[in-house]
Amino acid sequence: MSKTAFNDDELLRYSRHILLPQIDVDGQLALANASVLIVGLGGLGAPAAQYLAAAGVGKLVLADHDHVELSNLQRQVIHHQQTIGLLKVESAARAIQLLNSHVEVQQIPHVLEEPELSELVASVDVVLDCTDNFLTRKAINQACVQHKKPLVSGAAIRLEGQITTFDFRNPESPCYACLYDVTGGEGETCAQSGVLSPLVGVIGAIQAVEAIKLIAGFGEPLTGRIQLYDAFQGKWRELKLKRDSHCAVCASR
Numbered sequence: 571m572s573k574t575a576f577n578d579d580e581l582l583r584y585s586r587h588i589l590l591p592q593i594d595v596d597g598q599l600a601l602a603n604a605s606v607l608i609v610g611l612g613g614l615g616a617p618a619a620q621y622l623a624a625a626g627v628g629k630l631v632l633a634d635h636d637h638v639e640l641s642n643l644q645r646q647v648i649h650h651q652q653t654i655g656l657l658k659v660e661s662a663a664r665a666i667q668l669l670n671s672h673v674e675v676q677q678i679p680h681v682l683e684e685p686e687l688s689e690l691v692a693s694v695d696v697v698l699d700c701t702d703n704f705l706t707r708k709a710i711n712q713a714c715v716q717h718k719k720p721l722v723s724g725a726a727i728r729l730e731g732q733i734t735t736f737d738f739r740n741p742e743s744p745c746y747a748c749l750y751d752v753t754g755g756e757g758e759t760c761a762q763s764g765v766l767s768p769l770v771g772v773i774g775a776i777q778a779v780e781a782i783k784l785i786a787g788f789g790e791p792l793t794g795r796i797q798l799y800d801a802f803q804g805k806w807r808e809l810k811l812k813r814d815s816h817c818a819v820c821a822s823r
């Protein structure tokens with residue numbers, strides 16, 4: 571059943587959003603009635619989940635099979651010393667409930683594979699790829715193309731981050747496979763190469779910004795554009811992304 575009005579507590583909680591003409595009560599209701607799948611509750615998923623919970627997204631579906639480790643706490647700010655050893659989805663769900671008990675949290679504490687991945691993607695409004703694994707990224711992209719769901723893709727390693735949105739409701743949108751050769755291997759991970767702590771916060775927070783824009787329906791999404799952040803130089807660059815008409819994943823859609 572969709573929400574059609576807020577009580578006084580909620581109006582106060584979300585007042586700084588409602589003051590924005592781009593959001594107002596209608597946009598805030600759209601957030602309250604929305605669901606977002608966040609795959610990966612690590613460095614990117616942590617801030618994205620926190621901001622989407624604080625912002626009042628009605629339902630967050632959290633998928634991660636890992637447990638919280640001491641080496642995560644340098645950057646995965648949704649987890650705490652007290653939740654070391656817990657599943658990341660459980661640790662994140664606890665933090666979200668402390669922050670905003672209006673948010674419904676669904677926990678997926680195992681590797682997300684087909685057909686469950688497709689079922690979940692079909693059931694939500696926006697998908698956030700917050701993983702660091704090439705094969706998972708490829709699978710998420712495929713499911714989002716299939717179900718025409720917007721996908722906000724973030725990545726960060728060492729001192730470099732990147733962010734883009736693939737909006738498959740728009741026939742001109744490229745997909746992840748147009749951008750990368752999806753026949754490739756595993757790619758580098760932060761566990762091997764290291765990553766600057768707040769860099770993942772920068773990229774994860776922008777993933778939340780993009781999700782809110784898509785749900786509330788304002789602004790220019792990052793569709794067809796990829797932004798690259800170089801923390802060392804303190805520089806942002808933007809590249810245009812074109813759909814590959816021969817793409818193995820999205821060409822026939």
Ligand SMILES: [Zn+2]
Nearest residue numbers: 745748817820
């Ligand atoms: Zn493609």
